[in-house]
Amino acid sequence: MKLSFQLAFRNLMGAGLRTWLNVGILTFTFLVILFYNGLLDGWNLQAKRDAINWEFGYGQFQHKNYDPYNPFSLQDAHGVFNIRNTSGLIPLLMRPASIFPNGRMLSVTLKGLPKNQQLLKIPVDQLNEQVGAIPVAIGKRMAKTAKLSLGDEISLRWRDKNGTFDAANVKVDAIFNTTINTVDQGQIWMRLADLWRITGMNNEATLMIADQPMPDTSYKDWNYVNQEKLLQNINDVIEVERASARVIYFILLAIALLAIFDTQVLSVFRRQKEIGTYIALGMTKSDVIGLFTLEGSMYSLFSMLLGTLIGLPLFGYLSQKGISFGAFTADLGIGMGDRIYPSFSPSLLISSALIIIISATIVSFIPARKIVTMNPIDALRGKLQ
Amino acid sequence: MITTRNYTGKMKINILLFSFLFMWIMPGQAQDAQTILDKVDKNMVSKTEITESEMVIRGKRNVQTIGSKSYTEGNKKSFTEYLYPERERGTKMLKLEDRLWIYSPSTDRTIQLSGHMLRQSVMGSDLSYEDMMEDRKLKDIYDAIIVGEETIDERKTWILELTASVEDVSYYKRKIWVDQERFIPLKEELFAKSGQLLKKTTLSDISQIDGRWYPKKINFKDVLKSGNGTDFIIKKIQFNPTIPAYIFTKASLKK
Numbered sequence: 046m047k048l049s050f051q052l053a054f055r056n057l058m059g060a061g062l063r064t065w066l067n068v069g070i071l072t073f074t075f076l077v078i079l080f081y082n083g084l085l086d087g088w089n090l091q092a093k094r095d096a097i098n099w100e101f102g103y104g105q106f107q108h109k110n111y112d113p114y115n116p117f118s119l120q121d122a123h124g125v126f127n128i129r130n131t132s133g134l135i136p137l138l139m140r141p142a143s144i145f146p147n148g149r150m151l152s153v154t155l156k157g158l159p160k161n162q163q164l165l166k167i168p169v170d171q172l173n174e175q176v177g178a179i180p181v182a183i184g185k186r187m188a189k190t191a192k193l194s195l196g197d198e199i200s201l202r203w204r205d206k207n208g209t210f211d212a213a214n215v216k217v218d219a220i221f222n223t224t225i226n227t228v229d230q231g232q233i234w235m236r237l238a239d240l241w242r243i244t245g246m247n248n249e250a251t252l253m254i255a256d257q258p259m260p261d262t263s264y265k266d267w268n269y270v271n272q273e274k275l276l277q278n279i280n281d282v283i284e285v286e287r288a289s290a291r292v293i294y295f296i297l298l299a300i301a302l303l304a305i306f307d308t309q310v311l312s313v314f315r316r317q318k319e320i321g322t323y324i325a326l327g328m329t330k331s332d333v334i335g336l337f338t339l340e341g342s343m344y345s346l347f348s349m350l351l352g353t354l355i356g357l358p359l360f361g362y363l364s365q366k367g368i369s370f371g372a373f374t375a376d377l378g379i380g381m382g383d384r385i386y387p388s389f390s391p392s393l394l395i396s397s398a399l400i401i402i403i404s405a406t407i408v409s410f411i412p413a414r415k416i417v418t419m420n421p422i423d424a425l426r427g428k429l430q
Numbered sequence: 431m432i433t434t435r436n437y438t439g440k441m442k443i444n445i446l447l448f449s450f451l452f453m454w455i456m457p458g459q460a461q462d463a464q465t466i467l468d469k470v471d472k473n474m475v476s477k478t479e480i481t482e483s484e485m486v487i488r489g490k491r492n493v494q495t496i497g498s499k500s501y502t503e504g505n506k507k508s509f510t511e512y513l514y515p516e517r518e519r520g521t522k523m524l525k526l527e528d529r530l531w532i533y534s535p536s537t538d539r540t541i542q543l544s545g546h547m548l549r550q551s552v553m554g555s556d557l558s559y560e561d562m563m564e565d566r567k568l569k570d571i572y573d574a575i576i577v578g579e580e581t582i583d584e585r586k587t588w589i590l591e592l593t594a595s596v597e598d599v600s601y602y603k604r605k606i607w608v609d610q611e612r613f614i615p616l617k618e619e620l621f622a623k624s625g626q627l628l629k630k631t632t633l634s635d636i637s638q639i640d641g642r643w644y645p646k647k648i649n650f651k652d653v654l655k656s657g658n659g660t661d662f663i664i665k666k667i668q669f670n671p672t673i674p675a676y677i678f679t680k681a682s683l684k685k
Contacts, residue, residue, distance in 0.1 A: 117547070148656025200654050205623065207597040212622040212654070 049332070053339040057347075060308075064344070067304050071348035071401060074297040076356050078397045081290040083360060083387035084368070089283045090388050091224070093276050098166050099225040101275040102254035106134065106267040111251055116141065119154060123249045124266045133257065135162045136250035138240050142203035144215075144233065146191040153233050155203060157240030164256050167234050171219040179239050180218035184229025188220050195220055201233070206245040213243065298400070302408045309341050309412040320416055321424030334413045341409020345402045363387050463574040463590050469613035473642045476669040478503050482513075486661035487555045496553060497665075505567075507678045518553065522683045530559060533683035540683050555660040556629070556652045560600065571596045572604065579610075582617060586610040601628065612636065612643040627653050640669050 057064045097103070107113075111122035119139050126136060138157040143150050158169045172180040178198050188194065195217055202212040215233065223229055241247045253267065262269050313320070323333050367384035478501070485496045497513040508525045512518040520535035530548065533540045543550075548559040568574070572592035580587050592604040603621040608614070618631040629652055633645035644667065651659030676682055 143654075145654040148654075150652070150655050200626075202622070202628065202654060204600075208600065209594070209597070209602050210600055210620075210622045210628055211602075211624050212626040212628060213624050 068347040087388040104255040106253040134253040137252040139251040157237035178214040178216035182219035182234040324421040337413035342406040345405035482666040
């Protein structure tokens with residue numbers, strides 16, 4: 046075995062440029078696979094972390110009339126909750142409303158959260174009592190869309206619990222930056238006490254957000270949706286992205302493997318005398334096939350080494366500094382911030398390396414099988430077979 | 431036309447309910463809020479109406495004019511067919527009591543609007559379907575008093591203030607300016623619970639048609655929005671014509 050390694054190593058070094066071209070393209074493929082997967086894993090982690098911190102918590106009791114995909118459902122999606130029985134749950138009330146920045150009407154969702162809550166990162170704790178206006182917090186994208194800045198006052202129109210129109214001025218008291226579009230665009234956040242007061246809906250909520258995982262259950266008008274279900278959308282999006290990324294890196298891998306395959310076919314064809322000599326010196330045909338296969342798979346081992354040399358500093362830097370995809374990605378929502386920090390887990394590294402090594406070994410073995418059918422004497426003579 | 435019809439229907443306030451209060455507030459005043467509203471009704475309300483009208487919707491970038499023909503019977507039934515522009519031609523709307531159906535010729539489908547959908551704007555105007563759907567009489571949902579007098583365009587008016595007497599009303603308070611000679615509302619303002627003005631209605635081009643005074647132009651304006659609001663212009667109106675019963679059926683939407 047040691048001899049096979051020595052021979053294979055020497056043969057590859059002797060092949061010079063041909064070896065390094067194969068190693069180069071395999072290394073490139075290895076790095077691309079790592080980068081794509083690392084990027085998606087990083088995005089996945091970031092999106093889930095932000096979704097939990099800004100929106101979902103550890104699960105939610107949703108009012109039976111609440112449909113997150115139908116904003117019109119908000120009108121009837123509210124119910125009274127029992128404060129004593131719901132400790133550890135953060136009430137969130139949602140009401141449809143309109144704001145009128147610069148004379149334009151924008152439909153918004155009014156959301157009320159308790160001022161002292163710590164579960165979500167929405168800065169309701171920064172909203173302080175104002176004279177003549179209700180303090181509100183909005184996201185950066187909402188501020189941009191409505192052309193609002195800190196301290197701006199705008200008219201807000203809503204309906205109270207009986208459907209009667211009411212209107213007042215609200216003052217932008219906090220602007221927050223989040224990657225979660227669903228808590229930003231078209232949302233106005235205020236203290237729950239303020240929302241209860243202006244709508245007359247005391248002790249009512251649309252959602253009750255849990256600060257720890259709870260068993261799947263339903264309670265009267267409230268249905269429990271666990272964290273996994275809440276994060277399903279992110280998983281689905283990432284899975285679609287992963288599928289399209291797979292197409293790209295399988296094409297790259299196919300090109301690299303084709304290069305190895307060609308090299309192997311050429312080796313078996315051009316090195317017939319060498320094959321004959323090995324057999325004459327006592328190696329079995331299987332040993333020779335093993336040697337040629339080992340040569341092929343050593344391309345992948347070299348590419349692992351080269352990939353480590355290039356990838357370690359490069360990916361280390363990227364996972365620290367993140368990659369900016371421009372501001373537009375932040376508007377896509379689903380937790381995609383303006384910077385994504387790739388994540389390279391040991392399982393990702395091992396699985397990517399195994400894909401390269403195994404596929405390189407297989408394509409090296411296929412042309413080497415032809416050696417079995419060779420006549421050693423003809424091979425020694427260099428006669429074409 | 432549904433809107434005008436409903437508007438006038440709301441003017442009917444119970445005389446017995448308010449006359450005592452009004453006499454106490456404004457002693458010596460010849461009219462009280464209810465009598466005024468009753469006289470307004472006499473001018474504006476008829477058993478049936480057929481109207482040809484235009485709705486001028488002023489957007490930020492363009493002005494859209496939508497023509498329609500409406501048939502109404504009391505406050506409960508109305509049928510409207512849009513005549514132009516081409517995009518809206520053939521669209522029909524049927525209101526029966528508290529239900530509203532819209533037929534769209536492009537999809538050849540009839541949909542019933544309910545709940546939250548009634549709160550949407552009618553063809554981008556300053557009016558919502560809900561504004562058109564209100565068919566309760568004002569006397570049933572508001573307490574009315576006269577709060578003063580004012581001259582508008584050289585016409586003397588009474589100012590009537592209506593405050594909600596029930597909880598489930600869209601506007602907590604209304605103010606109506608009524609022409610003292612012709613008993614026609616010239617202006618209306620709708621207020622939020624907080625007292626903030628939300629919408630304004632201005633009635634103009636008042637002329638005598640079949641022996642009654644009638645406004646031929648109504649401007650609806652959402653005061654929180656910029657722009658000049660939506661004009662409702664009456665081109666032709668018939669009072670108390672005979673309207674066949676089949677007009678107010680769902681089958682007539684697809685005809």
